[in-house]
Amino acid sequence: MTAAPPATPLLEARALCFHRQDEPVFGPLDFCLDAGELTLIEGDNGSGKTTLMRILTGLLHAEDGELLWRGEPLHRDRCQGEIVFLGHQLGLKSELTPRENLRVAIGLHGHREHGGIDAALAEVGLAGYGDEPVRRLSAGQKKRAALARLLLVPSVLWLLDEPYANLDRTGIELVNRLLADHIARGGAALVTSHGAVSFHGGEPQRIRMHS
């Protein structure tokens, strides 16, 4: 949070609402996210955190309100490759090893300049598990394998849906460290959580969701 905020924010929501079969899920929501900012989305179970995340990825469309990416309406063609999403479904193939899964992710998303797969696996604490099929890993280890993807592929905005779920204390530390590094590099992140979370480097912006 050193640079002066740019004229147009990275991501902006104006009166964003979502209805499912005429039942309001959330909204209206207004928020802004700049590069180098971290935003925490808080809310109880069923308050629409995951739905909001899926809308921000562009997979789901909100009928009401505006969603702007760099000042223009969010469309998958404009933000493709800049947004990385980590949801409840981790996108890992259970029959493949973490190394193979990461290789596919790099093939599809591209490779950040520094750091190889081994370094990323070591960073998330999976050194020695790189060639084990993902189905044999514990839930926390699977989460860590998915987190390694964040280290390898180029991205601007991280959308992390409940990144702390299934993780032990060192895992929670790891997520906080990854987020701090990403923010320091000038990236932005939106993180959902239903629990109390403390971040390195200052108090994040908070969005409260009510059901």
Place this chain on the structure above:
Amino acid sequence: MNPAPLAPACAALLRRDLTLAWRQRGDIALPVLYALIVSTLFPFALGPDLALLQRIAGGAVLVTVLLAMLLALDAMFRSDIEDGSLEQLMLSPQPLAPMLGMKILAHWLTTALPLIVIAPLLASLLHLPAVVMPVLLLALLLATPLISLLGAVLVALTAGSRRSGMLLALMLLPLCVPVVIFAAGALAAAQQGLPWIAPIAWLGAALALAVVLAPLACAAALRIALDS
């Protein structure tokens, strides 16, 4: 930052799907076994009448192979939807249609190709005349990718619904019929010593059209399926 170019992305996806299929080899064996069992049962059910078997051999093998393909069809996108891989694919900076084309190719390579390889065996179990064999293989080489492509569109269309099996079967029938008619037409013509190139050319034309359009339709249908 190195944005991923298209060709290595296609290769990565194809390799992933082929590796997955190889790790679950039992699933590949199932359609092959099914086709083998059906072809073995025909002579038992119809009796050892050589002339009768020769007459029906081509059509029987054709229908058996196409039905065996359908066994594996509805699994084409299921695991990808369940484990979130499809979401990741959609969020990657790659155009979705060629990526899905790769998935369909991988599906064809793992289900249809083994069936085509054993098709001569199935045909000889039913005493198909040797001169018709090349035409049978050619017809299968064109008809099976066509079924894979058409089937993929329908699987994508029904991906959002819970019990899609019934719907899929109903929707697939009218699309299978022309494929079977043209392929069987070529076989019948070859068996009677008539020129058989016209129905094969029609299959080829339909395949060329499907190769271009089916991945696009798949991409649109899957985006709708996940938008709920």
